[in-house]
Amino acid sequence: MKYDPHSPRASEFINHEEILATLKYADENKNNLELIDQILDKADQEKGLTHKEASVLLVCDDKERNERMRNLARRIKQDYYGNRIVFFAPLYLSNYCINGCVYCPYHAGSKTIKRKKLNKEELVREVTALQDMGHKRLAIETGEDPVNCPLEYVLESIDTIYSIKHKNGAIRRVNINIAATTVENYKRLKDAGIGTYILFQETYNKESYQKLHPFGPKSNYEYHTEAMDRAMEGGIDDVGIGVLFGLDSYRYELAALFMHAEHLEARFGVGPHTISVPRIKRAEGIDPGAFDNSIDDDIFAKLVTIIRIAVPYTGIIISTRESKECREKVLPLGVSQMSGASKTSVGGYAEEDIENEPTEQFDVSDNRTLDEVARWLMEMGYIPSFCTACYREGRTGDRFMQLCKTKQIGNCCQPNALMTLKEFLMDYASPETKAVGEKLIEKEIEKIPHPKVKEITLQNLKAIEDGKRDFRF
Numbered sequence: 001m002k003y004d005p006h007s008p009r010a011s012e013f014i015n016h017e018e019i020l021a022t023l024k025y026a027d028e029n030k031n032n033l034e035l036i037d038q039i040l041d042k043a044d045q046e047k048g049l050t051h052k053e054a055s056v057l058l059v060c061d062d063k064e065r066n067e068r069m070r071n072l073a074r075r076i077k078q079d080y081y082g083n084r085i086v087f088f089a090p091l092y093l094s095n096y097c098i099n100g101c102v103y104c105p106y107h108a109g110s111k112t113i114k115r116k117k118l119n120k121e122e123l124v125r126e127v128t129a130l131q132d133m134g135h136k137r138l139a140i141e142t143g144e145d146p147v148n149c150p151l152e153y154v155l156e157s158i159d160t161i162y163s164i165k166h167k168n169g170a171i172r173r174v175n176i177n178i179a180a181t182t183v184e185n186y187k188r189l190k191d192a193g194i195g196t197y198i199l200f201q202e203t204y205n206k207e208s209y210q211k212l213h214p215f216g217p218k219s220n221y222e223y224h225t226e227a228m229d230r231a232m233e234g235g236i237d238d239v240g241i242g243v244l245f246g247l248d249s250y251r252y253e254l255a256a257l258f259m260h261a262e263h264l265e266a267r268f269g270v271g272p273h274t275i276s277v278p279r280i281k282r283a284e285g286i287d288p289g290a291f292d293n294s295i296d297d298d299i300f301a302k303l304v305t306i307i308r309i310a311v312p313y314t315g316i317i318i319s320t321r322e323s324k325e326c327r328e329k330v331l332p333l334g335v336s337q338m339s340g341a342s343k344t345s346v347g348g349y350a351e352e353d354i355e356n357e358p359t360e361q362f363d364v365s366d367n368r369t370l371d372e373v374a375r376w377l378m379e380m381g382y383i384p385s386f387c388t389a390c391y392r393e394g395r396t397g398d399r400f401m402q403l404c405k406t407k408q409i410g411n412c413c414q415p416n417a418l419m420t421l422k423e424f425l426m427d428y429a430s431p432e433t434k435a436v437g438e439k440l441i442e443k444e445i446e447k448i449p450h451p452k453v454k455e456i457t458l459q460n461l462k463a464i465e466d467g468k469r470d471f472r473f
């Protein structure tokens with residue numbers, strides 16, 4: 001099997017021999033400071049790195065070069081994403097699942113997990129609860145079960161979610177994290193108005209993948225790995241990739257993750273919209289200690305640093321799996337999106353009595369409310385953003401990438417962040433959070449480069465105070 005990023009075949013674009021050769025090359029050059037400096041000089045141009053170059057940086061343990069990497073990651077984060085952090089919340093529709101993923105409590109053989117699927121009434125309650133917190137952007141999650149959770153149910157749920165208008169609330173972007181499916185089904189999801197299609201590879205190592213996915217449709221490594229190709233063929237041009245760190249060697253996973261990004265760029269002209277960096281966590285019947293590839297906070301921070309440097313145009317997502325302390329550490333290194341006040345159970349936002357009935361997919365480490373998380377971010381100088389503008393303005397796929405590559409995105413993101421934050425402050429924030437937020441907006445408005453955009457933003461902020469909503473650039 002030959003490595004070929006243009007190939008539609010998983011075994012060729014995520015080529016095992018190429019990954020092993022990459023890791024060997026990285027080991028051989030981990031002390032080659034001349035090469036490392038050359039790679040860092042290239043990274044300095046903010047145009048990204050190859051999987052081979054990134055793999056060398058990952059194993060480099062020279063103190064000074066690592067400091068340079070972190071500074072570079074901080075600078076790229078500032079140049080492309082500023083101090084904005086976009087919020088989203090996961091919404092679990094159903095935990096029925098016919099797969100056997102050994103690291104997930106929803107696996108088909110679980111006897112302890114309570115199976116649940118939201119009916120329409122429950123879905124409305126969940127979405128209303130999310131709107132009442134201030135969320136505007138959701139990521140739908142389901143297990144895989146064509147009988148209990150068919151695509152029609154997911155499509156109907158998307159329709160319902162977009163239709164719910166409670167007080168000033170609205171969900172303006174629904175991202176979808178559901179099992180790998182056909183081109184035809186991806187077209188239907190696209191037509192339903194989804195934002196990003198997210199699917200984690202879990203592990204790119206085929207041998208481990210097969211052990212970890214002993215049965216069910218997901219056990220087909222090729223079908224799963226080629227899912228993003230089918231999504232793009234179905235017209236979805238914003239896709240989100242990721243691995244579950246801890247299942248296999250993080251070095252193997254990172255090289256493969258970048259190969260996947262290179263493949264999408266080579267074949268479709270547009271790389272992944274986002275990369276998620278979940279780590280395996282404790283859950284009902286799942287002990288993360290049983291997986292011997294778990295990574296500590298320092299390695300985790302280095303992974304975020306390298307991803308930021310290697311794919312500057314791709315958003316990095318961090319979830320409430322991570323603690324407040326860990327988030328504080330990695331936010332400046334490149335994170336652009338995070339979940340806040342998440343519930344990882346079916347019906348978790350509206351129900352209060354489910355604690356005795358385990359339906360959670362994993363334990364959440366950060367249990368603060370959205371108001372608290374927003375205030376914490378602002379006190380550190382970040383702007384919590386509820387922006388969903390690009391997808392609603394048709395700026396997806398290569399149109400979004402173009403905007404990002406020319407750094408013009410800053411002219412949209414900054415005012416959109418401030419206007420959506422203002423909505424949050426007016427409608428949902430506590431007086432304390434509101435006071436911090438108003439001050440921040442006053443300061444941040446000055447950073448809008450274009451005078452006309454700044455003027456319109458000021459007018460819109462005033463209009464939001466007067467009760468109007470949903471402005472965007």
Ligand code: SF4
Binds near residue numbers: 098099100
């Ligand atoms: S990871 Fe997804 S597919 Fe696997 S058992 Fe859990 S819900 Fe099912």
Ligand code: SF4
Binds near residue numbers: 086391412416
């Ligand atoms: S303007 Fe586009 S890229 Fe910027 S935060 Fe909004 S949706 Fe994201």
